[in-house]
Amino acid sequence: MSNFNPLLDIKEEVKQALLHHQAVVALESTIISHGMPYPQNVEMAKKTEQIIRNQGAVPATIAIMDGKIKIGLTEADLERLARAKEVIKVSRRDLASVIAFNKVGATTVASTMIAAAMAGIKFFVTGGIGGVHRGYEETMDVSADLEELAHTDVTVICAGAKAILDLPRTMEYLETKGVGVIGYQTKVLPAFYTRDSHLSVPLTAETPAEIAKVVATKTTLGLKGGLLVVNPLPKADSLDSSYINQIIDAAVEESKQQGILGKEVTPFLLKRIVEKTEGKSLAANLVLVYNNAKLGAQIACAYFQTQK
Numbered sequence: 001m002s003n004f005n006p007l008l009d010i011k012e013e014v015k016q017a018l019l020h021h022q023a024v025v026a027l028e029s030t031i032i033s034h035g036m037p038y039p040q041n042v043e044m045a046k047k048t049e050q051i052i053r054n055q056g057a058v059p060a061t062i063a064i065m066d067g068k069i070k071i072g073l074t075e076a077d078l079e080r081l082a083r084a085k086e087v088i089k090v091s092r093r094d095l096a097s098v099i100a101f102n103k104v105g106a107t108t109v110a111s112t113m114i115a116a117a118m119a120g121i122k123f124f125v126t127g128g129i130g131g132v133h134r135g136y137e138e139t140m141d142v143s144a145d146l147e148e149l150a151h152t153d154v155t156v157i158c159a160g161a162k163a164i165l166d167l168p169r170t171m172e173y174l175e176t177k178g179v180g181v182i183g184y185q186t187k188v189l190p191a192f193y194t195r196d197s198h199l200s201v202p203l204t205a206e207t208p209a210e211i212a213k214v215v216a217t218k219t220t221l222g223l224k225g226g227l228l229v230v231n232p233l234p235k236a237d238s239l240d241s242s243y244i245n246q247i248i249d250a251a252v253e254e255s256k257q258q259g260i261l262g263k264e265v266t267p268f269l270l271k272r273i274v275e276k277t278e279g280k281s282l283a284a285n286l287v288l289v290y291n292n293a294k295l296g297a298q299i300a301c302a303y304f305q306t307q308k
């Protein structure tokens with residue numbers, strides 16, 4: 001693909017890698033602007049990119065700046081995103097208006113998938129995806145991430161989803177929408193801070209090459225839509241599940257009492273959990289992102305190896 005969409009601003013290094021069919025891994029930016037406090041967020045962003053490079057792939061962090069979708073950010077861009085207060089959380093709904101109004105926007109899983117697919121990037125690493133929220137029967141709060149996974153042809157590597165969500169219903173939704181979920185060396189869905197949600201995954205893979213083979217087969221079949229790879233964080237870094245679940249329950253309760261709605265819900269909960277655990281959740285969050293970055297880059301490299 002050499003005719004890129006005119007609204008994409010692709011960093012030269014990323015463009016060259018794409019044109020030469022080398023492994024590129026997309027990264028989202030809402031995790032930087034709305035998912036973690038400063039300065040840990042910018043340190044995380046830089047270290048994640050370095051881990052991807054160490055595996056032989058090219059990182060491409062995605063954000064909205066200067067009226068374009070930037071694919072691949074400079075260190076100055078990362079700082080701007082990490083510090084600025086006026087960064088807008090951009091999901092599919094917000095993409096056109098934030099570009100048109102020349103605002104600074106951070107992309108969620110949904111909008112990062114859209115941008116990655118537009119650029120021809122097949123792999124995308126993040127921490128956790130959005131999903132069906134608890135109490136969705138009343139609020140109808142279902143993340144646009146799930147709908148994007150249903151339609152957009154990108155493989156997303158994550159640590160499952162946080163228990164701020166209704167995990168059984170999130171899995172049902174993915175099944176209904178035909179999204180493949182592959183557990184990396186696990187038979188159960190990891191729940192972000194913990195390795196085990198007691199929900200089984202439909203398929204387990206033992207190596208990055210096996211996952212790359214599924215991606216290649218899906219492509220040959222012409223099946224559109226995303227694929228979700230769920231990677232548990234290392235045992236040594238996982239939090240005690242009763243401890244973290246109590247904190248999550250309390251944060252969800254607070255969000256209800258304070259009447260938090262819409263796109264504010266997830267950032268509110270993430271922030272409260274970091275505060276309530278006095279940073280323990282942040283430490284686990286950092287480790288799991290790095291763990292996902294390594295795996296995502298390995299899958300991308302294995303994929304392009306077989307394409308040669």
Ligand code: PSU
Pocket residue numbers: 028030031032034035036091107108109110127128129130131142143144145162262263264265266267270
């Ligand atoms: N879950 C996390 N950390 C995050 C997010 C989710 O553990 O940073 C961010 C991601 O960008 C995700 C978004 O795409 O929140 C989902 O927001 P919502 O629930 O409003 O769709």
Ligand code: MN
Pocket residue numbers: 141142143144262263265
């Ligand atoms: Mn929502």
